[in-house]
Amino acid sequence: EPEVTQTPSHQVTQMGQEVILRCVPISNHLYFYWYRQILGQKVEFLVSFYNNEISEKSEIFDDQFSVERPDGSNFTLKIRSTKLEDSAMYFCASNPDRIKETQYFGPGTRLLVL
């Protein structure tokens, strides 16, 4: 069964450094999302992406964040200058189209900012 994959599974970085989190959505899906989950808290929406542009973003998704689909398969989340409070699990999700609404999540990247 097709799955959303994410790399790396874990990332440790120093405060102020840039990180890029990578996702490969399910191949025939058209809508892509990033969510984050701070330890012990609920999953929070960050951004949605469709047709090579951001569709919607949350308050969390400030100028330090950016997303890109550099090729036909990868979907990336970049944090330009990481802060301690960026430490969280970051999940990528995708769904096929507007009719099929179920989002399928990847396993996540655990980001730790020191």
Place this chain on the structure above:
Amino acid sequence: GESVGLHLPTLSVQEGDNSIINCAYSNSASDYFIWYKQESGKGPQFIIDIRSNMDKRQGQRVTVLLNKTVKHLSLQIAATQPGDSAVYFCAEKALGVSGTYKYIFGTGTRLKVLA
């Protein structure tokens, strides 16, 4: 504002018993809901969904009930097994400005299955 929340943070049940996990939502216009299961260190896994034009939907060992009058959602797991131990989230579909979707997640309920 919109919110989706859960009544119980932790639920402990005996193996073989039925489990009921509850969720309250505040946006009466929401028309689609999902229950996700999240095991430790993993991403949310789809369990079952329901549209607002239904009040009940059954899957394999799971049933979701929707009460739109009181804006309440529940997940029933029959004959709970050790593998059901996880955190369960309800999620409410919210329509974005551009017509895409995002999901508003509840805070989660941890289900512990006792042997």
